[in-house]
Amino acid sequence: ExxxxxxxxxxxxxxxxxxxxxxxxxxxxxxxxxxxxDPGKSLESLFVLLSNGAVKQEGRLMASLDxxxxxxxxxxxxxxxxxxxxxxxxxxxxxxGSQGNLIFGKGTKLSVKP
Amino acid sequence: GAGVSQSPRYKVAxxxxxxxxxxxxxxxxxxxxxxxxxxxxxxxxxxxFQNEAQLDKSGLPSxxxxxxxxxxxxxxxxxxxxxxxxxxxxxxxxxxxxxxEQYFGPGTRLTVT
Numbered sequence: 765e766x767x768x769x770x771x772x773x774x775x776x777x778x779x780x781x782x783x784x785x786x787x788x789x790x791x792x793x794x795x796x797x798x799x800x801x802d803p804g805k806s807l808e809s810l811f812v813l814l815s816n817g818a819v820k821q822e823g824r825l826m827a828s829l830d831x832x833x834x835x836x837x838x839x840x841x842x843x844x845x846x847x848x849x850x851x852x853x854x855x856x857x858x859x860x861g862s863q864g865n866l867i868f869g870k871g872t873k874l875s876v877k878p
Numbered sequence: 879g880a881g882v883s884q885s886p887r888y889k890v891a892x893x894x895x896x897x898x899x900x901x902x903x904x905x906x907x908x909x910x911x912x913x914x915x916x917x918x919x920x921x922x923x924x925x926x927f928q929n930e931a932q933l934d935k936s937g938l939p940s941x942x943x944x945x946x947x948x949x950x951x952x953x954x955x956x957x958x959x960x961x962x963x964x965x966x967x968x969x970x971x972x973x974x975x976x977x978x979e980q981y982f983g984p985g986t987r988l989t990v991t
Contacts, residue, residue, distance in 0.1 A: 768920075797979075806969065807921070807982040852920050863934045864976035865911055868920030 766791045766857045770869035777843045777876050785838040785872045787853035795856040796836050797866065798827050800849045807852065811838075843876045850874070880904065882972050882983035890989045891960045899955045899986045903972030910953050911980060912945055913969040921969055927953060928976060960990045 767790040777783055787796070795814055799807040811820045813829035813836060820827050824847065826839045836853055850873045854866040883902045891897050903910050908929055913921035914937075923937040929950035938945070942961075947953040957964055967987050971980035 799982075806984045809979065809981075812979060854920075857923075863926045863928070864909075865923040865926055865934065865937070866913075866921070866980065868922070870920050871918075 766793065766855060766867045768853060768855050768867050768869040770853055770872050773870055773872060775872055775874045777840070777874065779844055779876055779878050780842050782842065783840050785840075785851055785853075785874075787836040787838070787869055789834045789836075789853075789855045789867075792831070792834075793855045793858055795858075796829055797854045797856075798825075798836070798838055799852045799854060801852060801871070802849050810851075840874075843874075845876050845878065848874055848876045882970055882981055884968075884970050884983040884986050886986060887984060888987050888989075890991060893961060893990055894959050896956065896958045897960055897988065899957075899968050899988070901953045901955070901970030901972075901983060903951065903953070903970070904981060905951075907972035907974055907981075908950075909973040909976050909978070909980070910947060911971045911973075912953070912955050913971065914939075915967040915969055915985070917966070924955070924968075926976070957988075960988075962990050964988060965990045 769788045798810040811827040816831040818829045824841045829836045850871045852871045854868045910927040912924040915921040925945045926934040927947040942958045944956045967985040969985045970983045973980045
């Protein structure tokens with residue numbers, strides 16, 4: 765059974781600081797996603813990571829994937845208040861008859877304070 | 879273009895009532911997924927359709943939950959005899975195929991009182 769763990773679950777940062785969110789998953793998968801969710805809103809896709817060593821950057825966010833370690837990171841550079849949200853990683857479940865549904869972590873609630 | 883839409887956005891039901899939640903996927907999308915997101919948690923898979931065929935319903939928590947997509951486009955998730963533990967946000971996602979990115983709708987927040 766595929767399991768996805770994120771840490772930390774809560775993160776309070778000061779503006780301008782850097783931090784990293786970690787996502788571990790338990791079995792092999794060929795696809796990992798990062799999503800952002802604002803309160804009361806749906807999921808906004810940030811990154812899709814397909815292969816070992818993949819690195820993608822958008823603004824102050826950078827995501828990477830190590831398939832051998834089954835680990836993805838979401839790095840935040842020089843945080844600003846607008847980044848406050850909950851961030852989810854999700855891994856595509858490709859085994860055991862699954863049709864490609866996503867298994868989500870519990871999310872990291874990020875709060876950026878001035 | 880139009881994204882995934884869901885209706886109603888909010889639903890309050892008394893315990894024991896039946897509810898129906900609608901999902902309009904992106905036009906032409908073959909795959910349609912339903913997820914349940916409890917407060918403070920990540921979404922959890924409920925069921926998957928490829929066109930009109932329900933290929934995976936392993937995530938449905940009980941036989942009170944039923945989903946259909948009769949013409950391969952709009953889908954309805956029905957919950958019979960709602961219970962308090964059914965209170966959650968129900969998210970629908972569609973994609974060009976099972977191996978393609980999923981696009982999420984805004985969700986329906988169900989509150990069972």
